[in-house]
Amino acid sequence: DTGVSQDPRHKITKRGQNVTFRCDPISEHNRLYWYRQTLGQGPEFLTYFQNEAQLEKSRLLSDRFSAERPKGSFSTLEIQRTEQGDSAMYLCASSRAGEPETQYFGPGTRLLVL
């Protein structure tokens, strides 16, 4: 059990560019969640997957954001045409079928949009 991993850990980009983040959940965890956290705030739910199915998306997830989990293992979160307001920490978490209420978090990807 190596924990949830995220890549990259840091990303600096210019406004208008596209960025993609990757999350590898704990193996055999069937649920995967994406959150966004801004400075001084708690995490805000973005979306979650059960296996490869995306079951819920927050209103925070505008049409510039898309998430996939094609094989039910790793997931990617893409932000198109980034804006300065997208600057935040993007967190991924996973949970297992037998204990769905307990989520384990990765270290996050910190995005800075210039």
Place this chain on the structure above:
Amino acid sequence: AQSVTQLDSHVSVSEGTPVLLRCNYSSSYSPSLFWYVQHPNKGLQLLLKYTSAATLVKGINGFEAEFKKSETSFHLTKPSAHMSDAAEYFCVLNAGNNRKLIWGLGTSLAVNP
């Protein structure tokens, strides 16, 4: 409606003294409650959880929390603070649908030498 209120945004204690971080919740369901800790520039780590078993829950690093239904509280305590405990602490409620977590605004714990 589901909600979590952390009663203190900042708590400062001296090393070796007790820690108390307060959390109240509101839930229409039988709640699952969690405390997560976040050290600067690091990810969120699960400290402990309550999921309708024993009301006194022991976690990592000497922390524990007691679920009190009559008071709708889930306060986090530690008998003796250590410098390494300085971090942001979040009280979290599972919204009864096993999907979404509802987060408190966090309590920043400072530990003074």
